[in-house]
Amino acid sequence: MRLRTLSLSVVACIATCALAALAGCAPEASSHSSDTSVTTPRADQRGRFQAVIDEALEKSRVPGAAVIVDAGGEPWVSLTGVSDTTTGAPIASRDRFSYRGITTSMVVTVILQLAGADLLKLDDPVAKWVPAVPGGDRITLRELAGMRSGLPNYSATPAYRAAVKADPAHTFTDGELLGFAFAEESHFIPGARYEYSSTNTVVLGQVIQVITGTDWAAAVAERITGPLHLTSVSYPGAGRIPSPSASGYRIVDGVPTAVQNPVASRYGAAGGLAGSLTDLDRWGQALGSGELLTPELQKARTDAASATADDPGSPDYDSYGLGIGEIDGWWGHTGYGLGYSTLVMNDRARQRTIAILLNGSPKDRDLPAAMFRKLAAILDDTAR
Incomplete structure (x- = not known):
């Protein structure tokens, strides 16, 4: 499968637009501080990020991916592959994907x-x-x-x-x-x-x-997506994800097969919401920092975390708290369901967020988590 991969110059342009969108949507109090950990991924890191995405799509046969690595400075955004295999329409920054299990958070x-x-x-x-x-x-x-x-x-x-x-x-x-x-x-x-x-x-x-x-x-609209200005996020219910959207695909014998009836009511409160990449990035910041909760409740949320080894069918988390999972010290949530695979994770201490949206449900249900681990390791690599 040929992948449509944006050049680094185009990615940088989209990243600037994404940052502007985030700035316009965020509450007056910024989610980032002047901490020295706030940074923009280096050119060598950006190339390695893209290689992770390209490899994941090539091996899984998922048609497309929207990924953001937000380290508090200018975020790095990659839009790779297609949103529709019939028309060849490329993944776009405004495309909505089903968030699946991230809805739970x-x-x-x-x-x-x-x-x-x-x-x-x-x-x-x-x-x-x-x-x-x-x-x-x-x-x-x-x-x-x-x-x-x-x-x-x-x-x-x-x-x-x-x-x-x-x-x-x-x-x-x-x-x-x-x-x-x-x-x-x-x-x-x-x-x-x-x-x-x-x-x-x-x-x-x-x-x-x-x-x-x-x-x-x-209630989610009133208490979460409204206050955070996540204007793309909605619950389609019996309908389709509002346009613009990335079509969902099952991967059958290595071939992307379009989902004909993507009914969100199959998932309800456990996975029915849909939205864009930049809004998912913003949600990851809020989820990891606990800005919509009191410090005591956010602490209770993460202190409740326990190992997931008891459940061999669990999504890939090191531990799971109250509607929030932990991977390598980052906190967030993943999602998987017919046609889509997703992840958003936040490193509160260093004010970093990684969000991944795939318009496919491959055999490997934990593909976004595997991608995340690689992206986070590259971000942690301070060698120049």
Whole structure:
């Protein structure tokens, strides 16, 4: 597969535009300081960054990638490959991608905000808010946010897969998604261990609705994307990702196959949001720094982190807290689902963010994490 790779001069131009967009969208208080760690990636680093992206797309056969390495100075942006394999349209800086599991980090942030406003307690049993959850009197909101509830992942159930196969365009309700999970036996006693389950976040979305009187997507818009001016971020629900967007592809026997029915309601609060690269970069800064939370709640969020080794099917994290994962000391979230693979990670101490959007779901579900580890290692290389 031939990759469309931007020259470094073009990348630099796009990076400048991206920075201007971020500056226009950010709150008055800058997310960066005058710390000496704030820097712009060197020319030799930029070439190595691009080599990582080129290799990943070539091996995975994913059609395109939008990547930003933001070290606090002028961000480096790469737009590689195509957004549509039929037309050959190149990946563009304004293209929206599905964020998939990164949505979870926003939903849990709303839960933490509600805790900060004394509208709920993290150790409330979920039955207090959503009585239909099996064993909900023993499962806390904290355990749901930390993926330690024991509730099965609805998307892994045979019933869910059969329903999607029977009607790929079906618009799912939260009740339907949860019904697939609730029909299965719990996997373990709440709090006993970690296991990533999208069911947890869908339940938290229902908690948000009960407390705020509005659905989870509206609460995210009011409390997160609005204040941060993330104007590209939306929940398509039963519709398609708003234009301009990068088409999603499954990789079947090494061939990108267009997703015909990219229904966001399959994922709901666990992965339904879509948005652009620059808005994802901005969200990564807010998520890692905790700017939308009190310091105490951000500390509770990361202090709750536990190793992910208990779950061999977990996304690639070294540890996972409350709606936030950790890789090599960076904090953020990843996402994977039909047609898209994503990641955003932030190094709060050194004010650095890396965001990756791929318009493909390859066999390697952790491809963005593997790319991130390589990009972060290059960024850490201070040799000249």
